[in-house]
Amino acid sequence: MSSAMGHVNAAIIEVNPTCKESRLSIDGDQIMNDLTARITITFRDICKKLDVPAKIIDPNSKAKTIQQTLLDDVSGQIHPGEICALMGPSGSGKTTLLNVLAGRKLEGVSGTIWLNNQVYEKNMKRMFGYVLQEDIFFEELTVKQQFTCTALLRLPKSLSKKDKLAQVEHVVEQLRLEKCSNTPIKLLSGGEKKRVNIGTELLTNPSVLFLDEPTSGLDSTSAVLLISVLRELAVKGKTILTSIHQPSSQIFQSFDQLILLADGKTIFMGKPGNALAYCSIVGYQCPPQYNPADFLMDLVNQDMSIRENLKEIYVQNRYFLSKNQSELTEAQKCLIGEPTENEIDSLNGNNLQLALQKKENKWPIGFVRQTMILFSRNWLLTSKSQFSKLNIIQALCISILYGLLWLRLDFREDTLKDRSSFLFFMMIFWPLEVCFQGVLSIPSERAVINKERASGSFRLSAYYVAKCLSESPLKLVLPTVSFTIAYWMANLNPYFPIFLGILAFLLLIVLVAESFGVLLGALFRSVAEAWVTGNVFLIGSLLVGGYFIDNIPSWLKVWIKWISFYKYTYDACLQLLFMNERSYQCVNGYTIEFCRNNTNGTFTNHQALEIFHVNASVGINFLALFGILLLFRISAYIFLRLIKHGDARA
Numbered sequence: 343m344s345s346a347m348g349h350v351n352a353a354i355i356e357v358n359p360t361c362k363e364s365r366l367s368i369d370g371d372q373i374m375n376d377l378t379a380r381i382t383i384t385f386r387d388i389c390k391k392l393d394v395p396a397k398i399i400d401p402n403s404k405a406k407t408i409q410q411t412l413l414d415d416v417s418g419q420i421h422p423g424e425i426c427a428l429m430g431p432s433g434s435g436k437t438t439l440l441n442v443l444a445g446r447k448l449e450g451v452s453g454t455i456w457l458n459n460q461v462y463e464k465n466m467k468r469m470f471g472y473v474l475q476e477d478i479f480f481e482e483l484t485v486k487q488q489f490t491c492t493a494l495l496r497l498p499k500s501l502s503k504k505d506k507l508a509q510v511e512h513v514v515e516q517l518r519l520e521k522c523s524n525t526p527i528k529l530l531s532g533g534e535k536k537r538v539n540i541g542t543e544l545l546t547n548p549s550v551l552f553l554d555e556p557t558s559g560l561d562s563t564s565a566v567l568l569i570s571v572l573r574e575l576a577v578k579g580k581t582i583l584t585s586i587h588q589p590s591s592q593i594f595q596s597f598d599q600l601i602l603l604a605d606g607k608t609i610f611m612g613k614p615g616n617a618l619a620y621c622s623i624v625g626y627q628c629p630p631q632y633n634p635a636d637f638l639m640d641l642v643n644q645d646m647s648i649r650e651n652l653k654e655i656y657v658q659n660r661y662f663l664s665k666n667q668s669e670l671t672e673a674q675k676c677l678i679g680e681p682t683e684n685e686i687d688s689l690n691g692n693n694l695q696l697a698l699q700k701k702e703n704k705w706p707i708g709f710v711r712q713t714m715i716l717f718s719r720n721w722l723l724t725s726k727s728q729f730s731k732l733n734i735i736q737a738l739c740i741s742i743l744y745g746l747l748w749l750r751l752d753f754r755e756d757t758l759k760d761r762s763s764f765l766f767f768m769m770i771f772w773p774l775e776v777c778f779q780g781v782l783s784i785p786s787e788r789a790v791i792n793k794e795r796a797s798g799s800f801r802l803s804a805y806y807v808a809k810c811l812s813e814s815p816l817k818l819v820l821p822t823v824s825f826t827i828a829y830w831m832a833n834l835n836p837y838f839p840i841f842l843g844i845l846a847f848l849l850l851i852v853l854v855a856e857s858f859g860v861l862l863g864a865l866f867r868s869v870a871e872a873w874v875t876g877n878v879f880l881i882g883s884l885l886v887g888g889y890f891i892d893n894i895p896s897w898l899k900v901w902i903k904w905i906s907f908y909k910y911t912y913d914a915c916l917q918l919l920f921m922n923e924r925s926y927q928c929v930n931g932y933t934i935e936f937c938r939n940n941t942n943g944t945f946t947n948h949q950a951l952e953i954f955h956v957n958a959s960v961g962i963n964f965l966a967l968f969g970i971l972l973l974f975r976i977s978a979y980i981f982l983r984l985i986k987h988g989d990a991r992a
């Protein structure tokens with residue numbers, strides 16, 4: 343398995359920066375073209391109503407929930423080759439409408455959506471690309487690594503790897519990202535990051551592109567560049583719907599259609615160039631030399647009564663598609679009429695079947711391939727974070743400090759406690775360190791994973807298996823180095839197999855602690871809560887681990903074997919340490935009873951072990967630790983599956 347994974351790893355890392363001229367093969371071109379049908383989206387009477395806890399809206403309310411209307415009877419039609427802009431004040435429902443049309447967060451939604459003349463089905467989502475407002479990535483990856491990983495995961499298995507890489511090159515060019523294609527995403531400008539965000543969605547060549555405020559935070563030049571990229575995509579036949587906040591007049595005029603929302607209702611739908619004329623007809627005149635977008639936003643933001651008036655006028659005017667031109671009111675001439683059933687039936691003669699056929703797989707590639715690609719990405723990211731200069735310096739300093747404090751222990755009665763304390767303190771630092779990394783691990787990746795899974799990139803199980811397989815070995819490297827240095831400096835027991843046995847147990851407890859951290863990260867939404875729970879459990883487990891207290895109350899002793907993984911490791915390591923035949927020098931009889939009247943004598947390893955009151959065998963301790971490891975890992979997966987910690991807003 344490792345060689346296969348190494349191969350994929352290379353595929354991602356070794357993206358050839360010079361293969362600019364790479365092109366899709368004829369077959370590849372055909373497959374990519376087949377993916378891109380020209381799609382008209384029609385939506386009728388879209389409502390979204392949610393029952394929200396009453397206390398959130400009114401702290402004095404006696405009711406349990408209050409129904410909130412996020413979208414109210416919104417209808418429209420967006421055509422291929424066009425860019426439709428969604429505008430409206432903050433909270434007017436732009437993101438909600440985008441989500442609904444993109445088939446996301448459908449709780450409480452009613453109404454109908456058609457893609458061409460086919461009623462929307464969940465599995466048509468693969469035709470969509472959704473560019474979130476936030477640019478969420480693993481920012482350590484370069485642009486090409488990000489694109490390559492996405493292409494390998496999301497493009498169908500019928501495409502060869504060469505074609506998938508050619509598609510990456512194509513998108514890099516299309517989005518004018520050549521200059522920064524080998525730069526880590528964290529070093530990119532806002533505009534470049536946004537284009538990487540769009541590029542990630544474009545790799546699958548979606549027919550419809552949804553964008554949530556792609557220009558927010560960009561300077562005007564970057565915004566214009568971005569919109570020109572969208573225009574090029576529209577020209578190629580994509581259907582584009584984007585929400586936007588206060589665009590410049592140049593950008594505003596460049597849209598093909600504008601939908602203006604207020605409080606979840608449409609108040610204008612038409613060509614942007616007709617918006618001011620419409621306002622003037624219904625009684626709101628734009629002052630000369632005013633940016634039309636600013637005027638519209640000021641108008642709807644100003645006064646509740648103006649908004650209500652605009653909503654009413656729109657409702658009176660919205661259905662007119664079946665009328666003759668001569669029957670239209672002046673206001674209607676400025677609008678695009680809302681579609682009726684007839685408009686849907688006559689739509690887009692293209693009879694391409696958009697829903698997945700039963701035999702088609704929901705996932706573009708299989709579980710094993712997904713796992714291998716995610717393994718390679720995780721390997722890359724984890725090795726970057728694990729082997730930072732700071733981590734290496736920390737590991738060396740700590741091991742040398744341990745080694746110096748316990749330097750060259752003699753085999754004498756008065757060093758028995760020091761030997762056990764060495765083992766115990768070795769069990770503290772690395773497990774705690776790795777547990778903390780585990781706690782942060784899932785929360786720090788959650789946003790990216792949720793985003794990628796929302797676009798159907800991979801199974802959760804593939805992500806989790808890849809994560810476990812790639813991170814665990816890497817997280818063992820520094821503890822191994824550190825323990826080896828300290829062990830031989832302290833000269834704990836020079837018999838090599840014993841060193842290996844103790845090392846194995848110390849690494850096992852590192853893995854158990856890491857799994858415990860991952861479990862907490864999957865269980866809790868807040869890192870602080872996870873960490874507090876972890877602290878209490880780990881400190882409790884440490885205290886009863888066998889080093890600090892001998893006389894534990896009997897009612898508590900019963901539970902220790904269930905809760906303390908330190909106890910298993912400590913007991914096993916002590917048994918291993920005193921396993922081989924060796925004599926120890928008596929000193930004063932304070933520790934070993936046999937030495938009390940025999941201060942110049944020697945005692946055996948068995949007598950040494952007796953003072954530690956160890957019970958279970960090494961094998962039993964190993965099985966117990968291994969069982970806990972599996973329990974933590976499996977529980978973490980179950981929590982990850984069951985508890986949705988994504989966006990709290992449905």
Ligand SMILES: Nc1ncnc2c1ncn2[C@@H]1O[C@H](COP(=O)(O)OP(=O)(O)OP(=O)(O)O)[C@@H](O)[C@H]1O
Pocket residue numbers: 392394410412430431432433434435436437438439990991992
């Ligand atoms: N899950 C939810 N529960 C309750 N209210 C919600 C939920 N999701 C959204 N809302 C509310 O619905 C309204 C519309 O939200 P939405 O995010 O669509 O607005 P927007 O126009 O995109 O705003 P902005 O421009 O600020 O992003 C807001 O008042 C928001 O608070």
